[in-house]
Amino acid sequence: MTTTNQSKPKYTLTLTQVTKNGDGNLVWDAIDITVGCLIERIDVPTKPADITYNILASAVPLTLTPPFLQYPPCDYAITHSITWELGASNNAPVTVTSGNPYSISIQTNDHSKNAIYQMKLKDRVTWTDSVVGAQVFDVSQSFQLTVLDPCKTTDILPITTISNMTVVLGTTQEQAFSEVADSASNTYGVASCGARIYTIVDAADATKKPVTFARVVVVTANNSYKIVTDSSTEADVGVHNLKMYITLVNYPLTSDLSHPTDLDTVFSITINNATCDCTLLKWTLPAAQ
Secondary structure, rough: EEEEEEOOEEEEEEEOOOOOOOOOOOEEEEEEOOOOOOOOOEEEEOOOOOEEEEOOOOOOEEOOOOEEEEEEOOOOOOOEEEEEEEEEOOOOEEEEEEEEEEEOOOOOOOOHHHHEEEEEEEEEEEEEOOOEEEEEEEEEEEEEEEEEEEHHHOOOOOOOOOOOEEEOOOOEEEEEEEEEOEEEHHHHOOOOOOEEEEEEOOOOOOOEEEOOOOOEEEEEEOOOOEEEEEOOOHHEEEEEEEEEEEEEEOOOOOOOOOOEEEEEEEEEEEOOOOOOOHHOOOOOOOOOO
């Protein structure tokens, strides 16, 4: 038995007839058998674990392995057309690595990318077989990419430097403080989640309505502020237990029920009546009668 061309091996079956009269054995090729290879399927890369990525974080690389492979391994020069489906709207924050369609990089600073994406690596495999003709395989591998906005769940920290204040009716008092920190900004930078809103509210007011006798004034945006308290209204005289209501401009309650807030900064403002020093008055005595 002999063979030729190992990609499509050809086997020749040789028969030998043994003679008894001394004329020698008769040998001839009885049949040629060519063994072909037909691709049955295309094996796909291993399914990766679902990925969770935080907006603003460093790039996360991912490579799917092994590559799309023909089975059985006929070793044919098949044609691959590999593409990515990046979610339903094809807008996941993903970049395909140049020169390697199996490799991607996940990264974005765009807060609007907060979503769940069904990712799919697809391959259309084509090959023309000399026996069965054209073969086409459409195969894919999928996984889920969850992109989270860390600012939606950031923990706004209380201001620890604010102390109680006292002001006399008709005068003004001020107290400076610095931009409040939060867990996301501590990780990704102070301006990561945008500007804060500082509102002074009565500690007992569940509606968080701003008080009229105190307010927060911006000194330097995203850096320094001051509390200004003043009043000319006698009804404001007394001790007021207050809270600093801190929210994020880009994550208001009206658009996000899970918006981050902080009400843990507690302080008081005492408004006293003005004291009249009568010794400073100039009296005009009545004329003698």
